[in-house]
Amino acid sequence: MDSIEIIGFLAAVLTTAAFLPQVYKTWKTKDVSSLSLPMLILFFIGIVSWLIYGVLKNSPSMIFANSITVISSFLLMYFKIKYSKN
Numbered sequence: 001m002d003s004i005e006i007i008g009f010l011a012a013v014l015t016t017a018a019f020l021p022q023v024y025k026t027w028k029t030k031d032v033s034s035l036s037l038p039m040l041i042l043f044f045i046g047i048v049s050w051l052i053y054g055v056l057k058n059s060p061s062m063i064f065a066n067s068i069t070v071i072s073s074f075l076l077m078y079f080k081i082k083y084s085k086n
Helices: 003-029 037-057 060-083
Strands: none
Touching: 003 060, 037 060
């Protein structure tokens, strides 16, 4: 693994770790009032695109980070739909 990929993994761990508390808090409180579904959808599409890009570039750090973030963002979208008051 080269130094560029190590920097990528550092960035991957930090940015992914920063996102996980929001998922956990939303799961525990079931409060989705501050989450925007259109933003979550756009974010999800963007992360899926980054994941595809990482696969095509054969970048383990991008694949690692974006795989976890795809799951996390999907969960937030699911929570937003499930817990929204209609």
